[in-house]
Amino acid sequence: MKKLKMHLPENSDCRMAEGMNQLKTNLMFCGDNIHAITVTSSVPNEGKSAVAFELARTLAENEKKILLVDGDLRKSVMVGKYHMEGIDKGMTHYLTGQAAWDEVIYETEEEGFYIAAAGPLSPDPTSLLNSELFEDFVKKAKEYFDYxxxxxxxxxxxxxxxxxxxxxxxxIVVIEQGVIKKKIVQDVVKQLKMGGIRILGAVLNKVDERGGVYGSYEYKYGYGYYGDDKGKKHRKHS
Ligand SMILES: Nc1ncnc2c1ncn2[C@@H]1O[C@H](COP(=O)(O)OP(=O)(O)OP(=O)(O)O)[C@@H](O)[C@H]1O
Ligand SMILES: [Mg+2]
Incomplete structure (x- = not known):
């Protein structure tokens, strides 16, 4: 597997590490059949990419192998944000038949932590994702990686x-504290539920605790299971 170089942010916020560890623990309690996790939110800028990145790094501890996939084929910032070097193929190459699944996976300098970048932005990401190729990618990745x-x-x-x-x-639904109205979150939950997707939990991000400091992650384990696994397969949107 090819290697990439990146500059990781200083991990000095212990509340963030705490939040991620709590999230990891809670995910473990969701059952041993949870190996592929989607991170989303209602609106842009709530911290999905940051949470996905930190969660993947946290899961990679204890000799586990984790793949972080940049599925934001419209507005990917991962490569730029973490100053990744050495990536020449991404998900859009794979999804358009220009690369094999394992050609878009890169080993990072962190033990057990692997990354698949978005690749060149696509004019029609929805169609690319709504394909057997994408489903296959996740299936194969699940066989090779722990998460x-x-x-x-x-x-x-x-x-x-x-x-x-x-x-x-x-x-996992990321919610920026104090910005997102309950109704908007409910709509997102409804959309996921209608798609047959199990909701594993929500992360309250950028928490501005009274007396606390802006910028922490807090894991809220409150949504329970909205998804119905039985209806999950083959309900793709076109
Ligand atoms: N807990 C946090 N504390 C402080 N800043 C944060 C936190 N989480 C994210 N940010 C910052 O908020 C901004 C948006 O974060 P990020 O890119 O992760 O959001 P996103 O939901 O992925 O956005 P988009 O919808 O555009 O993909 C970034 O500048 C990021 O550094
Ligand atoms: Mg993002």
């Missing part, structure tokens, strides 16, 4: 996260 974490676009704008979610075992 596959997929960073998806916000559901308030496009349906991609539902399509991505249908190839995974459930979704």
């Amino acid at each position: 596959v974490v997929i960073d998806a676009p916000p559901l308030g704008l496009v349906i991609d996260a539902v399509i991505i979610g249908q190839s995974t075992d459930g979704a």
Whole structure:
């Protein structure tokens, strides 16, 4: 597998590490059949990519192998944000038949932590994701990795996260505290539920606790199971 170089952010926020560990623990309690996880939110900028990245890194501890997939084929920032070098093929190459599944997976300098970047932005990401190729990618990745974490676009704008979610075992909804109205979150939950996607939980992000400091992650384990696994397969959107 090819290797990439990246510059990771300073991991000095212990509340963030705490939140991620809590999220990891709670995911373990969702059952041992949860190996592919979609991360989404209602609107842009709530912190999906940050949560997906940190969750993948946290899961990679204890000799586990984790793949983080950048599923935001519209507005990927991962490569730029973490100054990744050495990537020449991404998901859009794979989804258009220009690369094999394992050609878009890169080993990072962190033990057990692998990344598949988005690749060149696609004019029609929904169709690319709504394909057997994508489903196959997740299937194969699940055989090879202990966990596959997929960073998806916000559901308030496009349906991609539902399509991505249908190839995974459930979704985590990131909610930016104080910004998102309850009704908007309810709509996202409804969309996921209608797509047959199990909701594994929600992350309350950018928490501005009274007396606390802006910028922490908090894991809220409150949504229970909205999805119905039975209806999950073959309900793709076109
Ligand atoms: N817990 C946090 N504390 C402080 N800043 C944060 C936190 N989480 C995310 N951010 C910042 O908020 C911005 C948006 O984060 P991120 O790119 O992860 O959001 P996103 O939901 O993936 O956005 P998009 O919908 O555009 O993909 C970034 O500048 C990021 O550094
Ligand atoms: Mg993002």
